[in-house]
Amino acid sequence: MTTPSKVPPKLEVPSEKVAVILVDHGSRRAESNDLLLDVVVAFRANSSWSIVEPAHMELAEPSIATAFGRCAEQGATLVIVFPYFLSPGRHWHEDIPRLAAEAAAAWPKIRHLVTAPLGLHPLMLQVIDQRIAACLSRVAGDSTQCELCSDSTGCNLLP
Known part of the structure:
Protein backbone atom coordinates (compact mmCIF):
# COMPACT_ATOMS: atom_id res chain seq x y z
CA MET A 1 0.00 0.00 0.00
CA THR A 2 1.39 3.38 -0.93
CA THR A 3 0.96 6.41 1.26
CA PRO A 4 -0.57 9.44 -0.36
CA SER A 5 1.84 12.21 -1.22
CA LYS A 6 1.47 15.43 0.72
CA VAL A 7 1.91 17.27 -2.58
CA PRO A 8 -1.09 16.89 -4.90
CA PRO A 9 -0.20 16.31 -8.53
CA LYS A 10 -0.12 19.51 -10.54
CA LEU A 11 -1.98 19.96 -13.76
CA GLU A 12 0.45 19.37 -16.54
CA VAL A 13 0.26 22.05 -19.16
CA PRO A 14 2.02 20.78 -22.30
CA SER A 15 5.01 22.83 -23.37
CA GLU A 16 4.50 25.37 -20.58
CA LYS A 17 6.82 26.36 -17.79
CA VAL A 18 4.34 27.47 -15.16
CA ALA A 19 4.99 30.09 -12.49
CA VAL A 20 2.72 31.06 -9.62
CA ILE A 21 2.44 34.52 -8.09
CA LEU A 22 0.69 34.70 -4.71
CA VAL A 23 -0.76 38.22 -4.38
CA ASP A 24 -2.01 39.85 -1.22
CA HIS A 25 -3.24 43.40 -0.73
CA GLY A 26 -0.02 44.83 0.66
CA SER A 27 0.34 46.83 3.84
CA ARG A 28 2.31 49.62 5.44
CA ARG A 29 2.96 47.15 8.30
CA ALA A 30 6.05 45.04 7.68
CA GLU A 31 4.73 42.10 9.72
CA SER A 32 1.70 41.87 7.43
CA ASN A 33 3.87 41.84 4.33
CA ASP A 34 6.25 39.34 5.94
CA LEU A 35 3.37 36.91 6.44
CA LEU A 36 2.98 36.63 2.65
CA LEU A 37 6.67 35.73 2.40
CA ASP A 38 6.07 32.97 4.97
CA VAL A 39 3.10 31.73 2.94
CA VAL A 40 5.19 31.67 -0.23
CA VAL A 41 8.01 29.73 1.47
CA ALA A 42 5.49 27.20 2.83
CA PHE A 43 3.69 26.93 -0.52
CA ARG A 44 6.97 26.35 -2.37
CA ALA A 45 7.84 23.56 0.07
CA ASN A 46 4.41 21.93 -0.20
CA SER A 47 3.61 22.27 -3.89
CA SER A 48 5.16 20.99 -7.07
CA TRP A 49 5.41 24.38 -8.79
CA SER A 50 9.03 25.21 -9.55
CA ILE A 51 8.51 28.98 -9.68
CA VAL A 52 6.56 30.70 -6.89
CA GLU A 53 6.86 34.43 -6.24
CA PRO A 54 5.20 36.82 -3.77
CA ALA A 55 3.54 40.08 -4.79
CA HIS A 56 1.60 42.85 -3.12
CA MET A 57 -1.20 44.55 -5.00
CA GLU A 58 -0.22 47.93 -3.57
CA LEU A 59 1.63 49.70 -0.74
CA ALA A 60 4.69 47.40 -0.72
CA GLU A 61 7.21 45.61 -2.88
CA PRO A 62 7.44 43.31 -4.66
CA SER A 63 4.65 44.50 -6.92
CA ILE A 64 2.81 42.27 -9.37
CA ALA A 65 5.00 43.71 -12.15
CA THR A 66 8.19 42.90 -10.21
CA ALA A 67 7.02 39.36 -9.46
CA PHE A 68 5.94 38.85 -13.08
CA GLY A 69 9.41 39.92 -14.22
CA ARG A 70 11.02 37.48 -11.79
CA CYS A 71 8.87 34.70 -13.23
CA ALA A 72 9.82 35.67 -16.77
CA GLU A 73 13.52 35.75 -15.87
CA GLN A 74 13.17 32.16 -14.59
CA GLY A 75 11.79 31.04 -17.95
CA ALA A 76 8.05 31.01 -17.24
CA THR A 77 5.78 30.78 -20.26
CA LEU A 78 2.56 30.80 -18.23
CA VAL A 79 2.10 32.87 -15.06
CA ILE A 80 -0.72 31.97 -12.68
CA VAL A 81 -1.70 34.94 -10.49
CA PHE A 82 -3.40 33.71 -7.33
CA PRO A 83 -5.17 36.38 -5.23
CA TYR A 84 -4.46 35.47 -1.61
CA PHE A 85 -7.80 36.99 -0.61
CA LEU A 86 -10.70 35.46 1.28
CA SER A 87 -13.43 36.75 -0.97
CA PRO A 88 -14.04 38.16 -4.41
CA GLY A 89 -14.40 41.89 -4.68
CA ARG A 90 -13.17 44.86 -6.68
CA HIS A 91 -9.51 43.90 -6.22
CA TRP A 92 -10.14 40.45 -7.70
CA HIS A 93 -12.58 41.59 -10.40
CA GLU A 94 -10.73 44.72 -11.50
CA ASP A 95 -7.45 45.68 -9.85
CA ILE A 96 -5.47 42.44 -9.92
CA PRO A 97 -6.47 41.55 -13.51
CA ARG A 98 -5.52 45.08 -14.62
CA LEU A 99 -2.18 44.99 -12.80
CA ALA A 100 -1.43 41.50 -14.14
CA ALA A 101 -2.25 42.60 -17.70
CA GLU A 102 -0.03 45.66 -17.32
CA ALA A 103 2.81 43.45 -16.05
CA ALA A 104 2.28 40.93 -18.84
CA ALA A 105 2.47 43.66 -21.48
CA ALA A 106 6.23 43.83 -20.91
CA TRP A 107 6.46 40.10 -21.67
CA PRO A 108 4.28 39.54 -24.79
CA LYS A 109 5.24 35.86 -25.20
CA ILE A 110 4.10 34.95 -21.69
CA ARG A 111 0.48 34.06 -21.07
CA HIS A 112 -1.16 34.65 -17.71
CA LEU A 113 -4.22 33.64 -15.75
CA VAL A 114 -5.78 35.27 -12.68
CA THR A 115 -7.43 32.60 -10.56
CA ALA A 116 -10.31 32.81 -8.13
CA PRO A 117 -9.43 33.84 -4.56
CA LEU A 118 -9.55 31.44 -1.61
CA GLY A 119 -13.27 32.01 -1.10
Whole structure:
Protein backbone atom coordinates (compact mmCIF):
# COMPACT_ATOMS: atom_id res chain seq x y z
CA MET A 1 0.00 0.00 0.00
CA THR A 2 1.39 3.38 -0.93
CA THR A 3 0.96 6.41 1.26
CA PRO A 4 -0.57 9.44 -0.36
CA SER A 5 1.84 12.21 -1.22
CA LYS A 6 1.47 15.43 0.72
CA VAL A 7 1.91 17.27 -2.58
CA PRO A 8 -1.09 16.89 -4.90
CA PRO A 9 -0.20 16.31 -8.53
CA LYS A 10 -0.12 19.51 -10.54
CA LEU A 11 -1.98 19.96 -13.76
CA GLU A 12 0.45 19.37 -16.54
CA VAL A 13 0.26 22.05 -19.16
CA PRO A 14 2.02 20.78 -22.30
CA SER A 15 5.01 22.83 -23.37
CA GLU A 16 4.50 25.37 -20.58
CA LYS A 17 6.82 26.36 -17.79
CA VAL A 18 4.34 27.47 -15.16
CA ALA A 19 4.99 30.09 -12.49
CA VAL A 20 2.72 31.06 -9.62
CA ILE A 21 2.44 34.52 -8.09
CA LEU A 22 0.69 34.70 -4.71
CA VAL A 23 -0.76 38.22 -4.38
CA ASP A 24 -2.01 39.85 -1.22
CA HIS A 25 -3.24 43.40 -0.73
CA GLY A 26 -0.02 44.83 0.66
CA SER A 27 0.34 46.83 3.84
CA ARG A 28 2.31 49.62 5.44
CA ARG A 29 2.96 47.15 8.30
CA ALA A 30 6.05 45.04 7.68
CA GLU A 31 4.73 42.10 9.72
CA SER A 32 1.70 41.87 7.43
CA ASN A 33 3.87 41.84 4.33
CA ASP A 34 6.25 39.34 5.94
CA LEU A 35 3.37 36.91 6.44
CA LEU A 36 2.98 36.63 2.65
CA LEU A 37 6.67 35.73 2.40
CA ASP A 38 6.07 32.97 4.97
CA VAL A 39 3.10 31.73 2.94
CA VAL A 40 5.19 31.67 -0.23
CA VAL A 41 8.01 29.73 1.47
CA ALA A 42 5.49 27.20 2.83
CA PHE A 43 3.69 26.93 -0.52
CA ARG A 44 6.97 26.35 -2.37
CA ALA A 45 7.84 23.56 0.07
CA ASN A 46 4.41 21.93 -0.20
CA SER A 47 3.61 22.27 -3.89
CA SER A 48 5.16 20.99 -7.07
CA TRP A 49 5.41 24.38 -8.79
CA SER A 50 9.03 25.21 -9.55
CA ILE A 51 8.51 28.98 -9.68
CA VAL A 52 6.56 30.70 -6.89
CA GLU A 53 6.86 34.43 -6.24
CA PRO A 54 5.20 36.82 -3.77
CA ALA A 55 3.54 40.08 -4.79
CA HIS A 56 1.60 42.85 -3.12
CA MET A 57 -1.20 44.55 -5.00
CA GLU A 58 -0.22 47.93 -3.57
CA LEU A 59 1.63 49.70 -0.74
CA ALA A 60 4.69 47.40 -0.72
CA GLU A 61 7.21 45.61 -2.88
CA PRO A 62 7.44 43.31 -4.66
CA SER A 63 4.65 44.50 -6.92
CA ILE A 64 2.81 42.27 -9.37
CA ALA A 65 5.00 43.71 -12.15
CA THR A 66 8.19 42.90 -10.21
CA ALA A 67 7.02 39.36 -9.46
CA PHE A 68 5.94 38.85 -13.08
CA GLY A 69 9.41 39.92 -14.22
CA ARG A 70 11.02 37.48 -11.79
CA CYS A 71 8.87 34.70 -13.23
CA ALA A 72 9.82 35.67 -16.77
CA GLU A 73 13.52 35.75 -15.87
CA GLN A 74 13.17 32.16 -14.59
CA GLY A 75 11.79 31.04 -17.95
CA ALA A 76 8.05 31.01 -17.24
CA THR A 77 5.78 30.78 -20.26
CA LEU A 78 2.56 30.80 -18.23
CA VAL A 79 2.10 32.87 -15.06
CA ILE A 80 -0.72 31.97 -12.68
CA VAL A 81 -1.70 34.94 -10.49
CA PHE A 82 -3.40 33.71 -7.33
CA PRO A 83 -5.17 36.38 -5.23
CA TYR A 84 -4.46 35.47 -1.61
CA PHE A 85 -7.80 36.99 -0.61
CA LEU A 86 -10.70 35.46 1.28
CA SER A 87 -13.43 36.75 -0.97
CA PRO A 88 -14.04 38.16 -4.41
CA GLY A 89 -14.40 41.89 -4.68
CA ARG A 90 -13.17 44.86 -6.68
CA HIS A 91 -9.51 43.90 -6.22
CA TRP A 92 -10.14 40.45 -7.70
CA HIS A 93 -12.58 41.59 -10.40
CA GLU A 94 -10.73 44.72 -11.50
CA ASP A 95 -7.45 45.68 -9.85
CA ILE A 96 -5.47 42.44 -9.92
CA PRO A 97 -6.47 41.55 -13.51
CA ARG A 98 -5.52 45.08 -14.62
CA LEU A 99 -2.18 44.99 -12.80
CA ALA A 100 -1.43 41.50 -14.14
CA ALA A 101 -2.25 42.60 -17.70
CA GLU A 102 -0.03 45.66 -17.32
CA ALA A 103 2.81 43.45 -16.05
CA ALA A 104 2.28 40.93 -18.84
CA ALA A 105 2.47 43.66 -21.48
CA ALA A 106 6.23 43.83 -20.91
CA TRP A 107 6.46 40.10 -21.67
CA PRO A 108 4.28 39.54 -24.79
CA LYS A 109 5.24 35.86 -25.20
CA ILE A 110 4.10 34.95 -21.69
CA ARG A 111 0.48 34.06 -21.07
CA HIS A 112 -1.16 34.65 -17.71
CA LEU A 113 -4.22 33.64 -15.75
CA VAL A 114 -5.78 35.27 -12.68
CA THR A 115 -7.43 32.60 -10.56
CA ALA A 116 -10.31 32.81 -8.13
CA PRO A 117 -9.43 33.84 -4.56
CA LEU A 118 -9.55 31.44 -1.61
CA GLY A 119 -13.27 32.01 -1.10
CA LEU A 120 -15.44 29.46 0.63
CA HIS A 121 -13.28 26.43 -0.02
CA PRO A 122 -14.29 23.52 2.24
CA LEU A 123 -10.83 23.41 3.82
CA MET A 124 -11.24 27.03 4.95
CA LEU A 125 -13.96 25.84 7.32
CA GLN A 126 -11.48 23.43 8.90
CA VAL A 127 -8.89 26.19 9.17
CA ILE A 128 -11.38 28.48 10.94
CA ASP A 129 -12.33 25.70 13.36
CA GLN A 130 -8.69 24.84 14.08
CA ARG A 131 -7.77 28.49 14.69
CA ILE A 132 -10.67 28.94 17.12
CA ALA A 133 -9.72 25.74 18.97
CA ALA A 134 -6.07 26.84 19.21
CA CYS A 135 -7.03 30.24 20.62
CA LEU A 136 -9.42 28.69 23.16
CA SER A 137 -6.66 26.32 24.22
CA ARG A 138 -4.30 29.28 24.61
CA VAL A 139 -6.64 31.28 26.84
CA ALA A 140 -7.30 28.15 28.91
CA GLY A 141 -3.56 27.94 29.54
CA ASP A 142 -3.21 24.61 27.75
CA SER A 143 -0.91 25.83 24.99
CA THR A 144 1.43 28.59 24.00
CA GLN A 145 0.77 31.39 21.53
CA CYS A 146 0.44 30.48 17.88
CA GLU A 147 2.76 31.85 15.21
CA LEU A 148 0.41 34.79 14.59
CA CYS A 149 0.08 35.85 18.23
CA SER A 150 3.72 35.46 19.25
CA ASP A 151 4.48 39.17 18.76
CA SER A 152 1.17 40.52 20.05
CA THR A 153 -1.32 40.32 22.86
CA GLY A 154 -3.70 38.23 20.74
CA CYS A 155 -5.79 35.39 22.10
CA ASN A 156 -6.57 37.13 25.39
CA LEU A 157 -9.91 36.44 26.98
CA LEU A 158 -11.50 39.77 27.81
CA PRO A 159 -14.00 40.32 30.66
